[in-house]
Amino acid sequence: MSDDHTGFTLRSGPLVPQLEQLLRGRIRQGTWAPSERIPSEAALAVELGVGRSSIREAIRLLARDGLLEVRHGVGTFVAAASELEHVDEFTKLLRRSRILEVFEVRRALEIEAARLAAERVQPEDLDGLRRRLTMRHSHFEGDVEKFVDVDLDFHTEVVRLSGNAVLLSLFTSVRPLLRESLVEMMAHEAGVPDTSHAHDQLVEALQDADPEAAVAATRANIDTVLRRLRVLDA
Incomplete structure (x- = not known):
């Protein structure tokens, strides 16, 4: 399916790397501002027509790279602007x-x-x-x-x-x-x-x-x- 925010299309093949790329693109394009809370796993799963476990794994990978911050019990947030600048080269x-x-x-x-x-x-x-x-x-x-x-x-x-x-x-x-x-x-x-x-x-x-x-x-x-x-x- 096509994603209106990025023009990204989910294709056959491994799903998690595609979702990681999609979410990474939204962060880079400013769909979610630095320090902003992103939609919940459930909301993203419904929007994209995929399972929550795939969304969760893609978020984990982006958190590992420093693009997202998972606050348990609160939500997942885009990293602060200063942190995003350092993450790019890494x-x-x-x-x-x-x-x-x-x-x-x-x-x-x-x-x-x-x-x-x-x-x-x-x-x-x-x-x-x-x-x-x-x-x-x-x-x-x-x-x-x-x-x-x-x-x-x-x-x-x-x-x-x-x-x-x-x-x-x-x-x-x-x-x-x-x-x-x-x-x-x-x-x-x-x-x-x-x-x-x-x-x-x-x-x-x-x-x-x-x-x-x-x-x-x-x-x-x-x-x-x-x-x-x-x-x-x-």
């Missing part, structure tokens, strides 16, 4: 650290998947991958969430072509967290590098059944972003 650091850790896990999974895919893929398997690559490129400068989804569709297909069911299961389980991190990064960080060429090289490597080139292309894709994140996180 929140950026936390976000970058979280994204960095997710990309480190992604690197380990996708490098091995690319190597195996290059050894095992059949020519007829590549038609679907090429279609996903074209879809990815066509959405690069469009809606962030749509681009992230089609990009991850491409990478999921590469992992599937590895022929390793355990790798595919691991990547599928990590995908929601990876999606969240990619959306956050592209929405908040300036200068996110374009790695389209590395994606093209990966498909060429798979077509040539060249494991070393497939690994190199995967590293070029992920390490380019990792280097950017490590500079920001330094």
Whole structure:
């Protein structure tokens, strides 16, 4: 459903991160002023059509980051203006650290998947991958969430072509967290590098059944972003 205050739409997938983003946006946009009490969990749950437990968890995360203050028996309040100013930079650091850790896990999974895919893929398997690559490129400068989804569709297909069911299961389980991190990064960080060429090289490597080139292309894709994140996180 769409939220009138922020234009935010609840989508399929993990709910709490979406609610955290929604509430964070309201605080940033001044929907609730510093030191103001926000609506109760019950009121927010009814408004957004979600369970109270999801609202409670999103509030807990924002309180952990210093954006909200929970006063038991009284209510939940937006942090004072001076506190919000200090939280901004700290929140950026936390976000970058979280994204960095997710990309480190992604690197380990996708490098091995690319190597195996290059050894095992059949020519007829590549038609679907090429279609996903074209879809990815066509959405690069469009809606962030749509681009992230089609990009991850491409990478999921590469992992599937590895022929390793355990790798595919691991990547599928990590995908929601990876999606969240990619959306956050592209929405908040300036200068996110374009790695389209590395994606093209990966498909060429798979077509040539060249494991070393497939690994190199995967590293070029992920390490380019990792280097950017490590500079920001330094």
